[in-house]
Amino acid sequence: MSDVSKENLDDKIKIDDINVFSYKNRSKNDSYNKKREDIIASIINDKIQEEYYKSSQEWNNFKHEIKSFIKDLCKIRGIISGNNIKCIVKAGRRHHFDFEIVTHHTLFNAIKSS
Numbered sequence: 001m002s003d004v005s006k007e008n009l010d011d012k013i014k015i016d017d018i019n020v021f022s023y024k025n026r027s028k029n030d031s032y033n034k035k036r037e038d039i040i041a042s043i044i045n046d047k048i049q050e051e052y053y054k055s056s057q058e059w060n061n062f063k064h065e066i067k068s069f070i071k072d073l074c075k076i077r078g079i080i081s082g083n084n085i086k087c088i089v090k091a092g093r094r095h096h097f098d099f100e101i102v103t104h105h106t107l108f109n110a111i112k113s114s
Contacts, residue, residue, distance in 0.1 A: 012038055013048065018058045037089045037098060040066060044087035044101065070101070079103060 013035075020035045042048050043066045052059040070085060088100040 013042055015052050015056060018056060018062065033091070037091050041087040041089050041099065044070060044085060074103065
């Protein structure tokens with residue numbers, strides 16, 4: 001079995017799921033948002049198989065954009081090393097942000113996008 005056919009994060013993320021960032025069907029917006037949040041958190045938490053990045057330019061580019069964002073966020077907050085990062089999905093009506101990002105005992109609440 002090829003690594004590409006394996007699934008990540010308890011079978012939640014498949015290689016074709018990267019396309020959810022370009023879907024525009026408003027009737028499925030909630031499920032698409034949940035999938036997008038799972039993908040972003042999984043990239044930050046290093047839960048995506050490396051094979052996804054090797055076999056898909058979209059996955060590879062998105063990973064680099066996310067990692068660059070985290071690096072910039074750490075720099076702004078005065079954190080020298082961006083190692084040991086954990087991302088927790090916090091989206092929902094109770095929260096005013098989509099993600100909690102924790103690194104070196106510092107908590108960031110990522111701004112909720114509209």
